[in-house]
Amino acid sequence: MAYDEDLAQRVRLLLKRRKGFSERKMFGGICFMLHGNMCCGVIRERLMLRLGEKNARKALEEPDTHEMDFTGKPLKSMIYVEQAGYESAEDLKYWIHQAVKFAQSLPAKD
Template identity: 50%
Template sequence: MPYNEQLAERIRAIVGDGPGLTERKMFGGIAFMLNGNMFCGVIRDDLMARVGPDRHEEALASAGARPMDFAARPMKGMVFVSLEGYGSDEQLRGWVEQTLDFVRSLPPKKR
């Protein structure tokens, strides 16, 4: 199933096209990267959010959030968010800003 292009467009509208921002097809969806580090993405109709290990439990308590478990093993620091959690522009902006805050704390990836 293809990823939700409308959700991807909403993310693009939030992040713009600043330095270090790129996109990459990944996991059958699309990932948004800052300096080579993924901060969020879209898989089918879900937002994939990289919140970091310190905010993982807090993120899971949010509406629409659930563990990101590709191989039946949750990935600490990453969550999936359903429409319930990103439906409004304010909700989506909150998730995107949270993921960018975490990824800005990481060193740029070397190519």
């Protein structure tokens, strides 16, 4: 599985100056970490977000989102956003901000 490098670069530019930022290949794509906690990622052309169970449920009410079901079983704390949902710079910033807020609420692992 590969990932959309253009989308990954857009996400990277939004996150790379944050303290504790790192990258890791995961789920057949690339994940962006903050202080050792998964924040978001890119799998193929999908934006993957870790939002926590409550925030993920709420986010699924938004257009162009769906459950992350990478293994065939939905991951309740994570969602996918399809291209139409992150195409604009404003939309991408919104989604990344949501994932950053959740990642920052977790204890650092690094």
